[in-house]
Amino acid sequence: MITNTELKNKIENLVNGLNFSGEDSNFLCVEVPKEKLRELMTKLRDDKELSFDYLFALTGIDFGNELGVVYHLESVKNRNLIQITVKTEDRENPKIDSIHDIFPAAFFNEIEAHEFFGIIFNNHPDLKNLFLPEDWDKGFPMRKDYTDINMLIR
């Protein structure tokens, strides 16, 4: 296990322009500008010492003004866990680079984030509806501004 502070220093040297938080919690949180997402992911995977090779989870999130994706990466060697957040402000046409060629595990998770949040993953070959019906046209159900008459209001 590498401590969060060491991890932060190492990642800072790999890619600049990142925001760090949660150093004293269970896992380090990194916020990355969307232009640098692929660069960061490739370096995290390929770095011999860090070797974050296991994409644990990929979660789409509606932050209110922004849409975003949260990645949880783990290193099988070191057993370190790291959280990477990427955001986009464009709610009409939100575009984030796909990482399915870096982590094949992202392939179906990106489809899921696409259909429930409307996030478009650049260079993803098959952004279809996986869980929702093929002809679904009622918007993106997991967004906060989605309304459905069948939804209970508390």
Place this chain on the structure above:
Amino acid sequence: MEEFLTDRLKTQEYFLNMGPQHPATHGVLMLLLKLDGEIIQNVELDLGYIHRSIEKMCERDTYKQIIHLTDRLDYLSSHMNNEAVCLLVEDALNIEVADRIKVIRTMMSELSRISSHVLWWGVMGMDIGALTTFMYGFREREMINDIFEETCGARLTMNYNVIGGVRYDLHENFAKRVKDFITHFRKKLPEYDKLLSNNIIFQKRLEGIGYISKEDAVAYGLNGPTARGSGVSCDVRKIHPYSAYDRVEFEEILFPEGDSYARYRVRIREMWESLSILEQLVDKIPEGEHRVKTKAVIKLPEGDFLQRVESARGDFGVYVKSDGQKFPYRLKFRSPGFANLTALNKMAKGLKIADLVAILSTIDIVVPDIDR
């Protein structure tokens, strides 16, 4: 002659719908197969037949209410799923639970694991064509379900873990019943091997089928017994111990072969390990309260929380983004079955349909867990 045949007997590519009502898909799972003759060219997934949007429901539920929804994900690992939410909230609020609670939770989880693996074993045999195993598997599963019924009041969706403990104290018969079960199952497990594992036809159906390498297993995010069949060490009970797993001795089962038979043997050996964990704990259940008092309204502090547990299918994770309210802002269930299923195409390419059935069986999917 061979040239003559290949020249004249051309095969044709076509599509075949497997599911959503196919008995070998273990639920409402639909696979669109692209076939050349009987050889699989491509497997396309079509999910969502029982999608209930549990994650969205959780955004309108308090943390106490979320627990019962997790039963409905992977219904064969409901104790572990409950535990994940409880551990997450306890960890975030620094609620210290007593040793008794930890031991009870661990024992219930291991009983669930055995019951899930036993069911898998029965269905596995049935998928391959050995119908008898189903009856054998259910005989043992009934014993565990009876234990659950006595203590938790339910047989399948127990909803037994609550924040700060467990809902009811152990029934007075619990220890005796578990001991009886251990003695019984110790005798029966070798029978399982005699009946199925050592059967040459069965072995031939699984050996070398559905191979996935260690590197691919990590890259595709495989987890649980499926990944351990490829030699990836990924047991959450070992790498991030929770509840009482740090005080019991057990082995993480790894088989390096990466084929269906390796995955089969991982689960069989895991049942032995679970029995050993139960045996170590059953006589040492500490005395004390079964539940710590918690606040009526539970609010998580602002921030990101993640809790992982080893369910019967693998690395089950709950990720909560909280904004300090009594409802989670966003909650994600990381489903082990979904991750395992994504590698299906990789495993099944170039094999026959009958092999696909065997592979689906050895990755042990539960569809409600995948659809969520």
